[in-house]
Amino acid sequence: MPENYLGRVRGMLGEPPKRYADAAAWRTLESDLEVSLPADFKEIVDDYAPIQINGHLWLHHPATERWNLGEWIRSTSEAWSQIDWDSAEADGDPRILLGTPDLLFGTAAGLIPITSTDRGETIFYAPRGATGKGALFIEDGDGEFFAYAMEFAEWLYRWLIGEDMTGPGGSAFYPGPVALQDLPMTPDDRPMERSGPDRGM
Numbered sequence: 001m002p003e004n005y006l007g008r009v010r011g012m013l014g015e016p017p018k019r020y021a022d023a024a025a026w027r028t029l030e031s032d033l034e035v036s037l038p039a040d041f042k043e044i045v046d047d048y049a050p051i052q053i054n055g056h057l058w059l060h061h062p063a064t065e066r067w068n069l070g071e072w073i074r075s076t077s078e079a080w081s082q083i084d085w086d087s088a089e090a091d092g093d094p095r096i097l098l099g100t101p102d103l104l105f106g107t108a109a110g111l112i113p114i115t116s117t118d119r120g121e122t123i124f125y126a127p128r129g130a131t132g133k134g135a136l137f138i139e140d141g142d143g144e145f146f147a148y149a150m151e152f153a154e155w156l157y158r159w160l161i162g163e164d165m166t167g168p169g170g171s172a173f174y175p176g177p178v179a180l181q182d183l184p185m186t187p188d189d190r191p192m193e194r195s196g197p198d199r200g201m
Contacts, residue, residue, distance in 0.1 A: 005040070005151065005156075006040050008157045009160070012160055012197075014180075014197050016046075016047030016048060017047075017182075020049070020050075020063045021047075021063075026062055033112060035107070036127075037112070038125060041125070041151075045059055045060075045061055045069065048180070049067070050064055050182070050183040050185070051183060052118075053178060053179070054160070054179050055118070055181075057117050058116055064185065065185075066183070066185050067183050067185075073113055073114070076105075076122070077106030077113060080122075085103050094139075094145040097137065098128075098137075112124060112125045112126075117166070120140075121166045121170070122138070122139045123137075123138055123155075123166075125152075135150075136148040136149075138165070138167060141166075159171075159172065161173065175201050176195075176201065177197060177199060178196035178199070180196060182194070
Protein backbone atom coordinates (compact mmCIF):
# COMPACT_ATOMS: atom_id res chain seq x y z
CA MET A 1 0.00 0.00 0.00
CA PRO A 2 1.47 3.43 -0.92
CA GLU A 3 2.38 5.84 1.85
CA ASN A 4 -0.23 8.50 2.66
CA TYR A 5 2.12 11.48 2.64
CA LEU A 6 -0.72 13.97 2.34
CA GLY A 7 -2.18 12.60 5.57
CA ARG A 8 1.23 12.74 7.24
CA VAL A 9 1.66 16.40 6.24
CA ARG A 10 -1.78 17.25 7.61
CA GLY A 11 -0.89 15.42 10.81
CA MET A 12 2.13 17.72 11.24
CA LEU A 13 0.42 20.97 10.22
CA GLY A 14 -2.83 20.40 12.09
CA GLU A 15 -6.48 20.86 11.17
CA PRO A 16 -6.67 22.61 7.78
CA PRO A 17 -8.39 26.01 8.03
CA LYS A 18 -9.19 25.99 4.28
CA ARG A 19 -9.62 29.78 4.32
CA TYR A 20 -9.45 30.30 0.56
CA ALA A 21 -10.20 26.92 -1.07
CA ASP A 22 -11.53 27.76 -4.53
CA ALA A 23 -11.79 25.28 -7.40
CA ALA A 24 -12.55 28.06 -9.90
CA ALA A 25 -9.28 29.85 -9.08
CA TRP A 26 -7.34 26.66 -9.82
CA ARG A 27 -9.18 26.17 -13.12
CA THR A 28 -8.27 29.71 -14.17
CA LEU A 29 -4.62 29.28 -13.21
CA GLU A 30 -4.28 25.89 -14.90
CA SER A 31 -5.97 27.27 -18.02
CA ASP A 32 -3.39 30.06 -18.13
CA LEU A 33 -0.54 27.57 -17.65
CA GLU A 34 -2.13 25.02 -20.01
CA VAL A 35 -1.27 22.24 -17.58
CA SER A 36 -2.73 20.60 -14.47
CA LEU A 37 -0.74 21.16 -11.31
CA PRO A 38 -0.21 18.23 -8.92
CA ALA A 39 -3.42 17.34 -7.05
CA ASP A 40 -1.67 16.95 -3.68
CA PHE A 41 0.02 20.34 -4.07
CA LYS A 42 -3.35 21.97 -4.72
CA GLU A 43 -4.87 20.24 -1.68
CA ILE A 44 -2.09 21.44 0.63
CA VAL A 45 -2.34 24.98 -0.73
CA ASP A 46 -6.14 24.98 -0.36
CA ASP A 47 -5.77 23.57 3.17
CA TYR A 48 -3.27 26.10 4.55
CA ALA A 49 -2.11 28.91 2.21
CA PRO A 50 -1.16 31.72 2.21
CA ILE A 51 1.34 30.61 4.85
CA GLN A 52 5.00 30.38 5.79
CA ILE A 53 6.05 26.99 7.19
CA ASN A 54 8.87 26.60 9.72
CA GLY A 55 10.11 30.11 9.01
CA HIS A 56 11.33 29.25 5.50
CA LEU A 57 8.84 27.77 3.02
CA TRP A 58 6.22 30.04 1.44
CA LEU A 59 2.93 28.79 0.02
CA HIS A 60 0.88 31.22 -2.08
CA HIS A 61 -2.76 30.75 -3.12
CA PRO A 62 -4.43 31.34 -6.51
CA ALA A 63 -7.63 32.80 -5.02
CA THR A 64 -6.12 35.66 -3.00
CA GLU A 65 -5.13 39.15 -4.09
CA ARG A 66 -2.09 39.24 -1.83
CA TRP A 67 0.30 36.28 -1.99
CA ASN A 68 -1.34 35.30 -5.28
CA LEU A 69 0.11 32.09 -6.69
CA GLY A 70 -0.63 32.89 -10.32
CA GLU A 71 1.07 36.27 -10.17
CA TRP A 72 4.05 34.78 -8.34
CA ILE A 73 4.42 32.00 -10.93
CA ARG A 74 4.33 34.54 -13.76
CA SER A 75 6.84 36.96 -12.25
CA THR A 76 9.17 34.17 -11.12
CA SER A 77 9.01 32.48 -14.53
CA GLU A 78 9.84 35.77 -16.24
CA ALA A 79 12.86 36.25 -13.99
CA TRP A 80 14.18 32.72 -14.64
CA SER A 81 13.60 33.15 -18.37
CA GLN A 82 16.16 35.98 -18.44
CA ILE A 83 19.03 33.61 -17.63
CA ASP A 84 21.42 32.76 -20.46
CA TRP A 85 21.52 28.98 -20.08
CA ASP A 86 24.10 28.60 -22.85
CA SER A 87 26.66 30.07 -20.45
CA ALA A 88 25.41 28.15 -17.39
CA GLU A 89 27.67 25.71 -15.57
CA ALA A 90 27.04 22.11 -16.66
CA ASP A 91 26.31 20.86 -13.13
CA GLY A 92 23.69 23.54 -12.63
CA ASP A 93 21.99 23.29 -16.01
CA PRO A 94 18.53 21.68 -15.65
CA ARG A 95 18.45 20.95 -19.40
CA ILE A 96 20.76 18.00 -18.70
CA LEU A 97 18.34 16.53 -16.15
CA LEU A 98 15.33 17.23 -18.38
CA GLY A 99 17.04 15.94 -21.51
CA THR A 100 16.07 18.97 -23.57
CA PRO A 101 18.11 21.54 -25.55
CA ASP A 102 15.79 24.39 -24.59
CA LEU A 103 14.60 25.46 -21.17
CA LEU A 104 11.24 27.13 -20.70
CA PHE A 105 9.66 28.42 -17.52
CA GLY A 106 5.98 28.63 -16.65
CA THR A 107 4.89 26.15 -19.34
CA ALA A 108 3.99 22.49 -19.55
CA ALA A 109 7.13 21.86 -21.62
CA GLY A 110 9.48 23.24 -18.97
CA LEU A 111 9.65 24.14 -15.30
CA ILE A 112 6.81 25.78 -13.38
CA PRO A 113 7.82 27.45 -10.09
CA ILE A 114 5.35 26.46 -7.38
CA THR A 115 6.98 27.61 -4.14
CA SER A 116 10.21 28.92 -2.64
CA THR A 117 12.06 29.50 0.59
CA ASP A 118 13.63 32.54 2.21
CA ARG A 119 16.97 30.75 1.78
CA GLY A 120 16.86 31.38 -1.96
CA GLU A 121 15.66 27.90 -2.95
CA THR A 122 12.98 27.53 -5.63
CA ILE A 123 10.80 24.46 -6.06
CA PHE A 124 9.63 23.77 -9.63
CA TYR A 125 7.11 21.32 -11.02
CA ALA A 126 8.22 19.70 -14.28
CA PRO A 127 5.05 18.24 -15.89
CA ARG A 128 7.12 16.04 -18.20
CA GLY A 129 9.88 15.38 -15.69
CA ALA A 130 13.07 13.69 -16.79
CA THR A 131 11.31 10.49 -17.86
CA GLY A 132 8.05 11.83 -19.27
CA LYS A 133 6.36 11.78 -15.87
CA GLY A 134 5.89 14.73 -13.53
CA ALA A 135 8.73 15.48 -11.12
CA LEU A 136 9.98 18.19 -8.80
CA PHE A 137 13.13 20.14 -9.60
CA ILE A 138 14.77 22.08 -6.80
CA GLU A 139 17.18 24.96 -7.40
CA ASP A 140 19.36 25.26 -4.32
CA GLY A 141 19.89 29.04 -4.41
CA ASP A 142 23.36 28.67 -5.91
CA GLY A 143 22.34 27.75 -9.44
CA GLU A 144 22.36 23.97 -9.11
CA PHE A 145 19.24 21.88 -9.82
CA PHE A 146 18.25 18.56 -8.27
CA ALA A 147 15.45 16.29 -9.48
CA TYR A 148 13.09 14.53 -7.05
CA ALA A 149 10.84 11.92 -8.65
CA MET A 150 8.08 12.17 -6.06
CA GLU A 151 4.84 13.98 -5.35
CA PHE A 152 4.81 17.30 -3.54
CA ALA A 153 3.29 15.88 -0.33
CA GLU A 154 6.13 13.37 -0.01
CA TRP A 155 8.72 16.07 -0.72
CA LEU A 156 7.17 18.37 1.92
CA TYR A 157 6.93 15.59 4.51
CA ARG A 158 10.57 14.66 4.01
CA TRP A 159 11.58 18.35 4.18
CA LEU A 160 9.68 18.73 7.46
CA ILE A 161 11.44 15.76 9.07
CA GLY A 162 14.84 17.14 8.13
CA GLU A 163 15.93 15.24 5.04
CA ASP A 164 18.10 16.97 2.44
CA MET A 165 15.33 17.92 0.05
CA THR A 166 16.93 20.94 -1.61
CA GLY A 167 20.19 19.27 -2.54
CA PRO A 168 23.10 18.03 -0.40
CA GLY A 169 23.24 19.84 2.93
CA GLY A 170 19.84 21.42 2.28
CA SER A 171 17.99 20.18 5.35
CA ALA A 172 15.95 22.61 7.46
CA PHE A 173 14.89 20.58 10.49
CA TYR A 174 13.50 22.10 13.68
CA PRO A 175 12.44 19.86 16.57
CA GLY A 176 9.03 20.23 18.10
CA PRO A 177 5.76 21.26 16.46
CA VAL A 178 5.90 22.81 13.00
CA ALA A 179 5.89 26.62 13.16
CA LEU A 180 3.14 28.17 11.02
CA GLN A 181 2.64 31.82 10.11
CA ASP A 182 -0.58 32.83 8.39
CA LEU A 183 0.45 35.63 6.06
CA PRO A 184 -1.17 39.09 6.38
CA MET A 185 -3.92 39.68 3.84
CA THR A 186 -4.14 43.48 4.16
CA PRO A 187 -1.50 46.16 4.83
CA ASP A 188 -2.86 46.52 8.38
CA ASP A 189 -2.81 42.82 9.22
CA ARG A 190 -0.07 41.31 11.34
CA PRO A 191 1.21 37.80 10.61
CA MET A 192 -0.58 35.25 12.79
CA GLU A 193 1.85 32.78 14.31
CA ARG A 194 0.77 29.36 15.54
CA SER A 195 2.06 25.81 15.73
CA GLY A 196 1.04 22.43 14.46
CA PRO A 197 0.36 19.59 16.93
CA ASP A 198 3.09 17.85 18.88
CA ARG A 199 4.86 15.37 16.58
CA GLY A 200 7.20 13.69 19.03
CA MET A 201 10.34 15.04 17.36
